[in-house]
Amino acid sequence: MNALRKKVVVSEFMDSLAVDSLREHFNVLEDRALVDDPERLFEAVHDADAIIIRNRTQINPALLERAQRLSVVGRLGVGLDNIDLKACEQRQVSVIPATGANAQAVAEYVISTAMMLLRGAYMSSADVASGTWPRPQLSNGREFAGSTLAIVGFGGIGQLVARLATGLGVRVIAFDPRLAEDAQAWQLTGARRVTFEEAVAGADVLTLHVPLGEETRNMLGKIQLESMKRHAVVINAARGGILDESALAVALREGRLGGAALDVFEEEPMRDGSIFAGLPNVILTPHIAGLTLQSNERVSTLIAEEVTKALRQNNN
Structure with missing residues (x-):
C-alpha cells in the first residue's frame, strides 16, 4: 500500500504545522471534537492506520476491535494511563509517547507554583486594588532558597525540576525505587536519595512525578499528609489519583498544610462545587502544566515525525 493512502486520525488538539507535515505523506482526519463523540470516533478509526491523541481519548479493546488496520498510537504527552498497553501489544499496535518534549514546561510549572505557594502573596490582587x-x-x-524540595518520582521531569531548584539554592531530596543508588542522576542533579517516608516528612515542597498505577494510586493519602510539616505545600502535575483529594482538602481546610497546586484530578473536568472551592492558598489549573506554545510545538513535531517513521516502516 502506498504511504500516501494511509490514514491518520488526530482526535485532540495538535500543532497545525505538525498536522500539515503529516498531510504531506498521509490522508489526515483532524477533528478535536472526536474525543467527545465516541460514535464518530469509532467511525473515524475503522480504516485508520494511526491515531494521535492526548490524555482524554481512550485507547481500549473496544476501539482497537473497531480499528482493524491500526498499527500506531501517537501520544501527545507522556502519560499512558488512557491507553490499554496490554491490548495494544496483543494487537501489535505500537505506542509512541512524546518522552521529554514537555519536560521543560512541567518543570517550570512546578518551580513557579512552588514559589507562589510558599510566598502566599499572589492571590490578593482584588484586596489590594480595593484598598x-x-x-x-x-x-x-x-x-524557596534554603527550603527542602522533595521529588517523588525521579525520571526525566523530576531530574529537570531538581536541576532548576538546585540553581535557586534549594536542597533536593528524591524518592524513586526504580532508580539505582549508584545511578548517575543522583550525582548530576545533586539530589539526595531518600525513602518515601523521608521525602514526605522532610519536604517544605513536595512534588509528584510518578505514573498512575496500582502501586501509586492514593500514595499520598491521609496518613502521609498528616506526617508533613504544617507549612509544607504539595504539587501534583503528574496524574489525578496519585494523591487523595478528599484528604488533601481536609488538611488544607483545617490548616494542617500550607498549600497545594493541582494540575490533574481524579475527574477531569471537575464538577461544579468542588471540594477545593473556597480553600486558601490553592492553585488549580486544567491539566496544562506541560502545555506551552513551545512545548506543544515540540511534542507535536516529535509525534508527527515518529508516527511518519513508524508508518513508513510498516509499509516496507
Whole structure:
C-alpha cells in the first residue's frame, strides 16, 4: 500500500504545522471534537492506520476491535494511563509517547507554583486594588532558597525540576525505587536519595512525578499528609489519583498544610462545587502544566515525525 493512502486520525488538539507535515505523506482526519463523540470516533478509526491523541481519548479493546488496520498510537504527552498497553501489544499496535518534549514546561510549572505557594502573596490582587492593603497578613511568606524540595518520582521531569531548584539554592531530596543508588542522576542533579517516608516528612515542597498505577494510586493519602510539616505545600502535575483529594482538602481546610497546586484530578473536568472551592492558598489549573506554545510545538513535531517513521516502516 502506498504511504500516501494511509490514514491518520488526530482526535485532540495538535500543532497545525505538525498536522500539515503529516498531510504531506498521509490522508489526515483532524477533528478535536472526536474525543467527545465516541460514535464518530469509532467511525473515524475503522480504516485508520494511526491515531494521535492526548490524555482524554481512550485507547481500549473496544476501539482497537473497531480499528482493524491500526498499527500506531501517537501520544501527545507522556502519560499512558488512557491507553490499554496490554491490548495494544496483543494487537501489535505500537505506542509512541512524546518522552521529554514537555519536560521543560512541567518543570517550570512546578518551580513557579512552588514559589507562589510558599510566598502566599499572589492571590490578593482584588484586596489590594480595593484598598484593603493586607500587608501584615502577607509579610510572613517563605523563601524557596534554603527550603527542602522533595521529588517523588525521579525520571526525566523530576531530574529537570531538581536541576532548576538546585540553581535557586534549594536542597533536593528524591524518592524513586526504580532508580539505582549508584545511578548517575543522583550525582548530576545533586539530589539526595531518600525513602518515601523521608521525602514526605522532610519536604517544605513536595512534588509528584510518578505514573498512575496500582502501586501509586492514593500514595499520598491521609496518613502521609498528616506526617508533613504544617507549612509544607504539595504539587501534583503528574496524574489525578496519585494523591487523595478528599484528604488533601481536609488538611488544607483545617490548616494542617500550607498549600497545594493541582494540575490533574481524579475527574477531569471537575464538577461544579468542588471540594477545593473556597480553600486558601490553592492553585488549580486544567491539566496544562506541560502545555506551552513551545512545548506543544515540540511534542507535536516529535509525534508527527515518529508516527511518519513508524508508518513508513510498516509499509516496507
